[in-house]
Amino acid sequence: MNYVIEAQGMTKRYKSTVAVDNIDLQIPAGRIVGLIGPNGAGKTSALKAILGLATYEGELSVLGKCPSKDRAALMEDVCFIADVAVLPRWIRVWQLIELTEKIHSKFSREKCLQYLSKTKVTPEHRVKQLSKGMVAQLHLAIVMSIDVKLLVLDEPTLGLDILFRKEFYTNLLNDYFDEERTILITTHQVEEIEHILSDLIFIQDGHIALDSSMDDVQERYAELMVAPDMAAAARELQPMNERELFGRHIFLFQDANRTQLKELGEVRTPSVADLFVAIMNGGKS
Amino acid sequence: MNRLTALIKREFWENKGAFRTTPLVIGGLMLAAILMALITFNHFDNEFQSLKELLRFIAQQDVDLRAKVVYWGNLQVSEIFSSVLAFVVFFYLLGSLYDDRKDRSILFWKSLPASDTLTIGSKLLSAMIVAPFIFWVVYVLTHIVIMLLFSVVVMVLGENPWTLFLSLGSPFKAWSMVLLSYFAQSIWALPLYGWLMLVSAFAPRIPLLFAILPPVILGVLELWVDFLKTFTLSDNLFGLFGHWFANSPLILSGDEHDGKFEAALGIPITSDFDHRVTVANIFDRLFSTDMLIGLAIAAVFLGAALWLRRRATES
Numbered sequence: 277m278n279y280v281i282e283a284q285g286m287t288k289r290y291k292s293t294v295a296v297d298n299i300d301l302q303i304p305a306g307r308i309v310g311l312i313g314p315n316g317a318g319k320t321s322a323l324k325a326i327l328g329l330a331t332y333e334g335e336l337s338v339l340g341k342c343p344s345k346d347r348a349a350l351m352e353d354v355c356f357i358a359d360v361a362v363l364p365r366w367i368r369v370w371q372l373i374e375l376t377e378k379i380h381s382k383f384s385r386e387k388c389l390q391y392l393s394k395t396k397v398t399p400e401h402r403v404k405q406l407s408k409g410m411v412a413q414l415h416l417a418i419v420m421s422i423d424v425k426l427l428v429l430d431e432p433t434l435g436l437d438i439l440f441r442k443e444f445y446t447n448l449l450n451d452y453f454d455e456e457r458t459i460l461i462t463t464h465q466v467e468e469i470e471h472i473l474s475d476l477i478f479i480q481d482g483h484i485a486l487d488s489s490m491d492d493v494q495e496r497y498a499e500l501m502v503a504p505d506m507a508a509a510a511r512e513l514q515p516m517n518e519r520e521l522f523g524r525h526i527f528l529f530q531d532a533n534r535t536q537l538k539e540l541g542e543v544r545t546p547s548v549a550d551l552f553v554a555i556m557n558g559g560k561s
Numbered sequence: 562m563n564r565l566t567a568l569i570k571r572e573f574w575e576n577k578g579a580f581r582t583t584p585l586v587i588g589g590l591m592l593a594a595i596l597m598a599l600i601t602f603n604h605f606d607n608e609f610q611s612l613k614e615l616l617r618f619i620a621q622q623d624v625d626l627r628a629k630v631v632y633w634g635n636l637q638v639s640e641i642f643s644s645v646l647a648f649v650v651f652f653y654l655l656g657s658l659y660d661d662r663k664d665r666s667i668l669f670w671k672s673l674p675a676s677d678t679l680t681i682g683s684k685l686l687s688a689m690i691v692a693p694f695i696f697w698v699v700y701v702l703t704h705i706v707i708m709l710l711f712s713v714v715v716m717v718l719g720e721n722p723w724t725l726f727l728s729l730g731s732p733f734k735a736w737s738m739v740l741l742s743y744f745a746q747s748i749w750a751l752p753l754y755g756w757l758m759l760v761s762a763f764a765p766r767i768p769l770l771f772a773i774l775p776p777v778i779l780g781v782l783e784l785w786v787d788f789l790k791t792f793t794l795s796d797n798l799f800g801l802f803g804h805w806f807a808n809s810p811l812i813l814s815g816d817e818h819d820g821k822f823e824a825a826l827g828i829p830i831t832s833d834f835d836h837r838v839t840v841a842n843i844f845d846r847l848f849s850t851d852m853l854i855g856l857a858i859a860a861v862f863l864g865a866a867l868w869l870r871r872r873a874t875e876s
Binding site for chain 1: 563564566567568570571574575661664665666668669670671672673674675676677679872874875
């Protein structure tokens with residue numbers, strides 16, 4: 277099987293700290309992968325290595341290329357939004373479109389203008405005249421008009437209001453994503469992306485704490501909500517995590533027997549956010 | 562090639578103010594100043610009572626002398642363009658690999674399939690060719706307007722502009738010499754350009770400081786050590802800069818230097834000191850051992866700038 281991203285023993289060291297510690301990773305095509313971790317867990321370091329923006333140790337291959345050596349060639353098939361509002365401030369929208377068209381052979385001007393026609397961004401605008409949300413729309417319009425195999429989004433919606441964020445992901449899913457493409461997203465706003473993800477990777481202290489498809493996650497993890505009198509019985513089944521909400525006890529189980537759980541209370545699939553908290557707080561994976 | 566032209570276009574767009582507006586403003590100011598001078602000439606207290614008398618006087622002078630003065634004047638029009646161009650290129654290069662690191666837009670540029678070598682190349686070519694060429698075009702246009710203006714005035718005052726100055730001093734020669742000196746300057750200044758790009762790729766902030774302080778500190782130290790050793794002040798880094806500066810093709814376009822300026826910089830004026838604007842003089846300097854050493858230094862600086870640029874997104 278050909279993987280879009282394949283890493284073996286990938287390590288990124290800064291002077292005194294190890295940001296990414298010997299991780300193995302295999303991401304096939306046609307996936308939307310959420311890379312989720314607390315601040316300083318090594319997400320950005322890993323993404324930078326994948327995008328050829330930083331050096332690393334170990335084996336790493338992205339679309340069959342070595343990112344640290346072939347960044348320019350790799351960027352023919354990879355797009356990324358590293359941060360919203362990092363488009364050059366002096367540039368006009370039409371200049372940005374013309375530049376991208378000349379430099380990127382797989383860019384479609386028609387598509388880009390079509391996306392932009394749905395926004396308030398006009399070709400004569402300078403980036404510095406645009407609001408943060410409009411810059412994000414512009415950047416996304418450009419990126420979605422490039423026919424690449426891998427799209428990497430690092431906190432693409434940071435600082436945007438909820439309307440923009442919703443629209444951003446809707447556009448991404450409806451107009452862009454297909455079987456051939458792979459999207460890798462990191463974000464802190466896990467709730468907003470969990471329904472679009474096909475795979476989930478948790479990263480903690482440079483290690484991978486969870487690497488699983490969403491289907492697997494739904495199968496393997498269960499959340500149980502019980503009244504206080506049943507809490508002790510639930511604890512006996514060795515939950516990963518316990519919390520209290522409005523006087524009710526909520527437990528998170530891994531590989532538990534669902535019929536057994538149902539006898540104690542209400543069972544449902546945990547949200548990615550709750551799963552994240554449970555695993556980050558020392559749960560086994 | 563397509564990518565390179567796109568990247569050069571990008572440099573022009575970003576630096577339109579410096580590359581295009583600046584020479585246009587200089588040309589405009591020059592024309593305004595000349596116009597004002599013409600209008601107020603009669604009010605000046607000078608030995609010629611009127612412009613008409615001055616023109617008569619000029620017309621009576623020897624043709625060879627007139628031709629020489631006119632040629633000198635034709636070159637002189639370029640002087641202000643040349644000196645401002647030097648400043649524009651200096652600050653352009655100083656910001657070339659710094660500005661996008663500072664505002665983080667480097668991440669966008671790196672997301673395009675253009676290699677760092679191509680990026681640095683586009684910036685260097687903008688400094689070496691694009692900016693000088695635009696300045697030259699505006700110089701020529703300004704010069705043409707000045708000649709038209711003078712012709713009209715001369716005609717109105719009853720003299721023939723063609724025999725008075727238009728047919729003399731060959732403006733085409735002056736234009737070609739200035740263009741040649743600009744491009745020769747781009748090669749001559751490569752060590753400096755390389756240094757500026759290196760600083761631009763390296764400086765965590767205030768690139769100007771990083772560009773100027775190290776050579777100055779080095780030069781002062783060298784002066785001091787030399788002085789302790791030999792009690793003379795010869796042959797030091799500053800002398801080298803002075804020599805480089807005095808020999809730069811851009812300075813050459815000032816024409817007919819008598820060496821006073823170089824003498825003030827402490828550069829020995831030898832009998833073969835020749836700073837006239839001739840093709841031979843310019844090529845002499847470009848095909849010299851000094852230039853070869855300069856190119857080697859430039860290559861080291863540019864290589865280091867490229868190395869740093871590749872790693873600019875590390876942290």
